[in-house]
Amino acid sequence: MQAEARALITGLDLASQLGIPLSCMELDAQVLLHFIHTGSSPWNLVYLTRSCKSLLSPSCNLSRILREGNKVADSLASFAHAHRDSMVFYSEDKFPTC
Incomplete structure (x- = not known):
């Protein structure tokens, strides 16, 4: 949960x-979504x-997506886990393939 929040x-x-x-x-982390919406979470x-919550604009809608529907994020997470380097992609043509 801490990794998703970070x-x-x-x-x-x-x-x-x-x-x-x-x-x-x-987000595909339903529990994190609940904690953010309710303002109630474990001490850690x-x-x-x-x-x-403080970084979210009041007009930003936070909602849940099933992990199966979030293949791009899942692929990027797998890529990041495999490479361990800090990277920022500024355009879609630089993304790793899914």
């Missing part, structure tokens, strides 16, 4: 730094969930 924070922070307005975000996730 990934969300990193993505929200990067979007903010690049000036990209977000109207929606999809309180800071992370509050950070997520």
